[in-house]
Amino acid sequence: TINSFPINFDQVAYDKFSSTFPYIETEDQLKACEDVKSDFLKDVPSDRLILGDVAAGKTELILRATFLIAKSSMQAVVLVPTTILSRQHYDNFTQRLAPFGIRVNELSRFVSIKEKNKTILLLKEGQVDILIGTHAILNDKIVFKKLGLICLDEEQRFGTLQKEKLKKKWPQAHIISTTATPIPKTLSSSLSGI
Numbered sequence: 001t002i003n004s005f006p007i008n009f010d011q012v013a014y015d016k017f018s019s020t021f022p023y024i025e026t027e028d029q030l031k032a033c034e035d036v037k038s039d040f041l042k043d044v045p046s047d048r049l050i051l052g053d054v055a056a057g058k059t060e061l062i063l064r065a066t067f068l069i070a071k072s073s074m075q076a077v078v079l080v081p082t083t084i085l086s087r088q089h090y091d092n093f094t095q096r097l098a099p100f101g102i103r104v105n106e107l108s109r110f111v112s113i114k115e116k117n118k119t120i121l122l123l124k125e126g127q128v129d130i131l132i133g134t135h136a137i138l139n140d141k142i143v144f145k146k147l148g149l150i151c152l153d154e155e156q157r158f159g160t161l162q163k164e165k166l167k168k169k170w171p172q173a174h175i176i177s178t179t180a181t182p183i184p185k186t187l188s189s190s191l192s193g194i
Contacts, residue, residue: 002044002045002171002172003043003044003172004040004042004043004044004045004046004148004172004173004174005072005074005146005148005172006072007040007041007068007069007072007074007148008071008072008073009037009040009041009068010071013071013100014064014067014068014071017064017067017096017097017100018033018064020096020099021060023057025057025060026056026057028052028056029056029057029060029061032050032061033061033064035048036048036061036064036065036176037068039174040065040068040174045171045172045173045174045175046174046175047167047174047175047177048174048175048176048177049155049177049178049179050176050177050178050179051178051179051180052178052180053180054180056180058153058178059089059092059153059178061176061178062078062151062153062176062178063092063093063096063097065149065151065174065176066078066093066097066102066129066130066149066151067097067100067102069129069130069148069149069174070097070102070129070130071100071102072148073146074146074147074148074149075123075126075128075129075130075131075144075145075146075147075148075149076129076130076131076147076148076149076150076151077130077131077132077133077137077144077147077149077150077151078093078130078131078132078133078151078153079133079134079135079137079138079150079151079152079153079158079166080132080133080134080153080154081134081153081154081157081158082134083108083109083110083134085153085154086106086107086108086110086132086133086134087106087108087110089132089153090104090106090132093130093132097129097130102129102130103127103128103129103130104128104129104130104131104132105119105122105123105128105130105131105132106119106131106132106133107119107120107131107132107133107134107136107137107142108133108134108136109134109136111133116136119131120141120142120143123142123143123144123145124143124144124145125145126145126146131144135162138162138165138166144170147170147172147173148172148173148174149173149174149175149176150166150167150170150173150174150175150176151175151176151177151178152166152175152176152177152178153178154178154179154180155177155178155179156179156180156181163177
């Protein structure tokens with residue numbers, strides 16, 4: 001059995017970060033946040049599917065999960081299907097997390113070769129807390145110092161082989177997949193409790 005890395009819960013810091021969310025959370029959002037926190041307390045890596053309509057607040061769940069991981073001296077990766085979404089997340093995550101001392105970098109077509117190489121080096125040294133990007137993240141050159149969380153945003157846009165590659169490459173990391181329309185295999189695995 002593979003063990004996950006221990007997560008440090010600083011409830012005061014978490015509540016302070018959560019209070020920066022500019023909207024009122026729904027009951028489902030709050031429950032999903034508690035479920036993710038509960039996953040993080042287990043000794044084994046979790047694999048959670050979060051299903052919700054577009055604009056239902058799934059990104060906020062990812063933000064809070066990555067906050068907990070970064071504050072536990074680990075790294076998180078957020079894999080997205082498009083460069084536009086990568087840049088939107090990068091801007092949003094940076095705005096929300098930078099005031100808490102969390103370092104966010106991006107790997108996509110919008111990032112220059114020079115910046116990509118710098119990010120890859122910083123990532124390996126543990127100087128990047130959260131990496132956001134497209135399929136470029138799946139490159140074998142990408143090495144994390146201590147990856148604690150993999151987030152697949154719009155998981156239906158990624159193939160099963162890509163997901164399995166991530167799980168195999170970083171077996172100790174928790175996984176959160178978000179979608180409005182899960183692929184049949186993911187939905188089946190979720191409903192069966194796998």
